[in-house]
Amino acid sequence: MSDDGCQCSSLRVLKALASSITQSGVDWDELARAYDLAPEILYLNHASIGTIPRAIASARHRYLDLCETNPWLYIWGGAWEKERQDTRRRAAALMRCDADEVAITHNTTEGINVLAQGLPLGPGDEVLFSSMNHPGASVCWQQQAARRGFKVRRFEFPVAEADSMSADDIAAIYREQVRDATRVLVFPHVDNIVGFRYPLRQMASMAHELGVEFVVVDAAQAVGMIPVDVGASGVDFYATSPHKWLQAPKGTGLLYLRKAMQERVQPMWTTWGQARWKGTVRVFEDYGTRGMPEVLALGDALRFHDELGERRKHARLRDLWEHTRALVDATLRIRWRSPRDWKSSSSLYAVEVGGVNAPEAGQRLYEQHGIVLRAFGGAELNTFRLSPNVMTSKKQIERVVRIAAAL
Numbered sequence: 001m002s003d004d005g006c007q008c009s010s011l012r013v014l015k016a017l018a019s020s021i022t023q024s025g026v027d028w029d030e031l032a033r034a035y036d037l038a039p040e041i042l043y044l045n046h047a048s049i050g051t052i053p054r055a056i057a058s059a060r061h062r063y064l065d066l067c068e069t070n071p072w073l074y075i076w077g078g079a080w081e082k083e084r085q086d087t088r089r090r091a092a093a094l095m096r097c098d099a100d101e102v103a104i105t106h107n108t109t110e111g112i113n114v115l116a117q118g119l120p121l122g123p124g125d126e127v128l129f130s131s132m133n134h135p136g137a138s139v140c141w142q143q144q145a146a147r148r149g150f151k152v153r154r155f156e157f158p159v160a161e162a163d164s165m166s167a168d169d170i171a172a173i174y175r176e177q178v179r180d181a182t183r184v185l186v187f188p189h190v191d192n193i194v195g196f197r198y199p200l201r202q203m204a205s206m207a208h209e210l211g212v213e214f215v216v217v218d219a220a221q222a223v224g225m226i227p228v229d230v231g232a233s234g235v236d237f238y239a240t241s242p243h244k245w246l247q248a249p250k251g252t253g254l255l256y257l258r259k260a261m262q263e264r265v266q267p268m269w270t271t272w273g274q275a276r277w278k279g280t281v282r283v284f285e286d287y288g289t290r291g292m293p294e295v296l297a298l299g300d301a302l303r304f305h306d307e308l309g310e311r312r313k314h315a316r317l318r319d320l321w322e323h324t325r326a327l328v329d330a331t332l333r334i335r336w337r338s339p340r341d342w343k344s345s346s347s348l349y350a351v352e353v354g355g356v357n358a359p360e361a362g363q364r365l366y367e368q369h370g371i372v373l374r375a376f377g378g379a380e381l382n383t384f385r386l387s388p389n390v391m392t393s394k395k396q397i398e399r400v401v402r403i404a405a406a407l
């Protein structure tokens with residue numbers, strides 16, 4: 001596609017969404033019509049996987065079609081080189097870091113794998129994380145530890161107390177666990193169980209002061225949902241999955257590697273063409289032939305996010321959060337199990353319904369009412385996780401609370 005063709009495609013995306021986004025604000029009901037979520041479904045699981053506006057899905061199809069007209073040109077011939085770099089620049093602006101610190105990956109799991117395989121670790125070294133880490137940010141360290149002789153220490157986080165914790169409490173819990181051997185600390189920016197928003201800057205400076213060399217953040221649940229300032233946070237690595245909150249095509253990821261840290265990481269993939277990317281962040285995304293239409297459509301999703309406006313999106317999610325909390329607090333059988341102040345919370349929250357087994361009831365909610373959410377069970381948890389995005393309506397949330405209260 002010529003530059004003009006691509007620009008035209010991106011403009012079409014914005015034009016298709018223009019009826020809902022105006023200078024005076026966003027018409028959220030109108031915006032909800034820009035998606036293809038099935039009407040019989042009530043989708044409250046953007047934390048597992050997001051959805052994308054129809055216009056971005058169409059743009060992706062156009063890129064796929066075009067690619068098939070001359071595959072070599074678009075994949076290897078450099079026809080989309082400018083667009084690839086534009087996607088990187090937009091991603092860097094979103095995360096508030098430099099473009100040469102952003103690798104375009106496929107998801108958070110890949111980003112964390114790059115680090116688990118590439119950081120210089122060996123016998124005597126420890127990687128530390130808590131039970132709040134998603135398996136995608138945990139199991140690769142365990143596999144590498146068995147192969148290379150370093151240790152992984154996973155401690156139990158008191159998740160049942162999360163609803164009364166502050167950011168200071170979180171930092172103190174981790175501080176207590178750091179040992180002389182701890183070289184890597186891994187934690188989520190927003191965890192996927194109760195949606196606690198970790199104090200990045202505080203965590204990074206605590207860890208570095210205690211001698212931790214590499215601070216690794218799993219940001220699968222943060223980018224696109226809350227404003228982030230990775231550059232100023234002091235963390236060393238930050239991996240995310242734009243196919244959740246940023247509303248980008250499935251299988252698109254971003255990995256921030258602080259410039260000064262890049263030479264400490266061995267690239268995970270070894271390819272025939274890698275030498276040309278030596279010394280640049282692109283060694284961490286070069287795995288051979290890549291699906292470029294997704295990279296371009298990720299650029300469109302970033303453009304859409306800009307157009308929607310980070311502040312407006314965050315305010316919308318906060319509004320939905322406040323609405324849900326007020327409903328839950330007014331419903332005797334339902335208890336809020338996530339942080340109670342928005343600064344520590346997020347658009348991912350846990351509620352418990354008295355006398356109900358959440359995993360079992362979650363299945364019924366889906367089968368009988370079309371409600372898509374995630375349920376957690378176990379020794380400490382028996383919760384439904386609600387994770388609405390901007391197109392979720394207050395009416396939908398009211399319906400879910402009403403149905404949950406009658407379970």
Ligand SMILES: Cc1ncc(COP(=O)(O)O)c(C=O)c1O
Nearest residue numbers: 048107108109134136192220241
């Ligand atoms: C906190 C967290 N980390 C990592 C992942 C894995 O995401 P992906 O499959 O996009 O790598 C998830 C998925 O839900 C998650 O919630």
